[in-house]
Amino acid sequence: MDPRLCAQDILNCDLCEDTVVQMYCNLCPMNLCKSCVVEHISDVSRRHDVVPFALRRSMLVYPQCSTHSEEHCEMHCEDCNIQVCPKCVISETHKRHHFKSLQDLVNSKKECIEQERKRLKETVYFKIEDIVTEIETQLAEIDGEYEKLTSEVTKQGEELHSEFDKVIQKNKEEINGMRNQHRDALNKHLNDIKKLDADVEQSISETEDILQSKEVNRSLSYKIKSEKFTKLPSKLIFKFPVFTGNNDRDQCSQLFGSISPLSITTEEHGYTMETPEAEYCPPVKPLLDEPELITNIDTEYNKLYSVTCLSDEEIWTCGNSKIMKLYNLQGKLLKSIQTKSGIKPCDIAVTRSGDLVYVDPDARTVNIVKNKQIQEVIRLQGWRPYNVCSTSFGDLLVTMHSDDKQSKIVCYSGSTEKQTIQFDSEGKPLYSSGYITYISENRNLDICVADDGASAVVVVNQAGKLRFRYNGHPSATKKLFYHFFYNQGSFKPGGITTDSQSQILTSDTNNNCIHILDQDGQFLRYIEYSDLRRPWGICVDNRDSLFVAELYSGKVKKIKYM
Known part of the structure; x- marks a missing residue:
């Protein structure tokens, strides 16, 4: 009805x-x-x-035009940065100007507001609730700890008989004073956290109200507040007093012992909250009609497999060698690390904390480099890892093949297996046998895989349910010189990455170009150059600059495409 x-x-x-x-x-x-x-x-x-x-x-309730009072503003002039009505659009004042629909701007802004509401409701709110529970647990444990301390003091007093009654009483009074001080400090901290909790609930309610509103200016004037809540409150660190007994009976006070003072310190980053970048609502960045080649870095590999950004100024690379190399954008080699097994790695990634991760299929291991020390994180049996990426939650997604040629993706938190993605809802394999290649997590938490064997990009959601397959675009097919030897012309996805707009980029090694898709798998356009040859591994930095590893030239090309 x-x-x-x-x-x-x-x-x-x-x-x-x-x-x-x-x-x-x-x-x-x-x-x-x-x-x-x-x-x-x-x-x-x-x-x-x-x-x-x-x-x-x-x-939508459109605002009234300040120039034409009988009209409503339904467009936004990008050149003048004002809202305009249909009469304004065709006027000489706005001749040859660029306009955007207020409906589209509101929809985009409400998507950002919805992301904020979701982040506040599903991440910040629950994290603060956890903090409240932790502090309430500490409050519940205070009496037990101080009763234990009191028991130690009482026991010492009983052993030294009545001459120490005054000393015992003094110590008990100190304990009670510290107990009250401890409780007061925790209660004040708890009240501060609960106030923040209420602020988050109020912001959630406000965002939900705006999402239901049809008023344009309410949506457009809303200021994103999620950054306000990103920094969690400081954490109080309590060190319970310790009773130290003394068996020297020369002096009563010294013989009985003393209690160390209560220690209360503030740890600025004591609470941590892992927040996926998918929650961030980025500004809209249009694609360039003509991508621009920024720099060319020669890595001196005879085959270059992977490139990954350590920062906007430094990139890790790996190729047909046991050495992994870190370069700056001027092409200077900054660091070299040899694999633990002495065998070439298959893929590399950088964690959220800046550590290098590499995959060793021959040793069946995934390893992490911390302070130049290589630590084995994952060791497999019956399976070989091939490609890896670090997620927004700090986990690792690893593609792997079994000895009998099955393929799957496994999500690890440290060395602990959290999730396996292998079959669709009908029990059929999601990925081709033994050919799965590079992997990347999108901002919306989709898992994107370049499946070489299937000649397709396969995208599943966070729960592992298939969202779509992309099998290339007809206009990419070209008749190239190496067609006879390499089946040039057919779509062959190699590397894969995603950017701040949740766009998916995949290298097409057969057609010497990069395909750009939106987050729902719709083809947007290509990135191609006359001298782009056999693009393989790719990555995007925080500024949405694209880095392309050319398989045979050993060069990394930095390209501006947005």
Whole structure:
């Protein structure tokens, strides 16, 4: 049943305020009774669209034009950065200007607001709830710890008999004083956290209210506040007092012992919250019509497999060698690390903390480099790891093949297996046998794989459910010199990465170009150069600059495409 026809709260006419609403003006917007319709439309300075209330349209409430009072602003002039009506659009003032629909801007902004609401509700709120629980648990444990301390003092007093009664009493009073100090400090800290909890709930409620609102300016004027809540409160670190007994009976006070003072310190980053970059609402960046080649870095590999960004100024590379190399953008070699097994790595990645991870299929291991020391994180049996990426939550996604040629993806938290992705909802393999190549996590937490054997990009959601497959775009097919030897022309995905717009980029080694898709798998355009040859591993830095590893030239090309 149409919810607009359901019996809910009785609405009255906005003009007379006494009669039940029967009509509705879509353009104003306003609830009207039949008697007030004539009065309403008598205002000829504005357009009207009066319909029966049940047939009203759900429309945005556009602001009135400051230049043409009878019109509503439905567009935004990008050149003047103002809202304009249809008459403004065709006026000489805005001739040859660029416009965007306010509807589109509102939809985009509400997507950001929805992401903020989701982040506040699903991440920040629950993390603060965990902190509240932790502090309440500490409060519950205070009496037990101090009772234990009191028992130690009492035991020492009993052993030394009545001459120490005064000393015992003094120590107990100190304990009670510190107990109160400890409790007061924790209670104050708890109240501060609960106040922050209430602020988050209020922000969630505010975002939900704006998401339901049709008013343009409410959405556009909303200021994103998630950064305010990103920094969690400081954590109080308590060190319980310790009773130290003394068996020297020469002096009563020294013989009995003493209690160390209560220690309360503040640890600025004691609480941590892992927040996926998918929650961030980035500004819209248009794709360049002509991508620009920024720099060329020669890595001196005879075959170059992977490139990954350590920062916007430094890149790790690996190729047909046991040595992994770190370069700056001027092409200077900054660091070299040899694999633990002395065998070439298959793929590399950089964790959120900046550590290098590499995959060794021959040793069946995934390893991490910390302070030049190589630590084995994962060791497999019956399977070989091939490619790896670090997720926004700090986990590792690893592609692997079994000895009998099955393929799957496994998500690891440290050395612990959290999730396996191998089959679709019908029990069929998601990935081709033994050919799966590079992997990347998108901002919306989709898992994107360049499946070489299937000649497809395979994308599943965070739960491992298939979202779509991309099998190339017809206009990419080219007749190249090496067609006879390499089956040139067919789509062959190699490396894969994603950017701040949740766009998916994959290298097409057969056609010497990069495909750009939106997050739903729709083809957008290519990145190609006359001298781009056999692109393989790719990555994007924080500024959305693209780095392309050429398989045979051993060069890394930095390309600006947005």
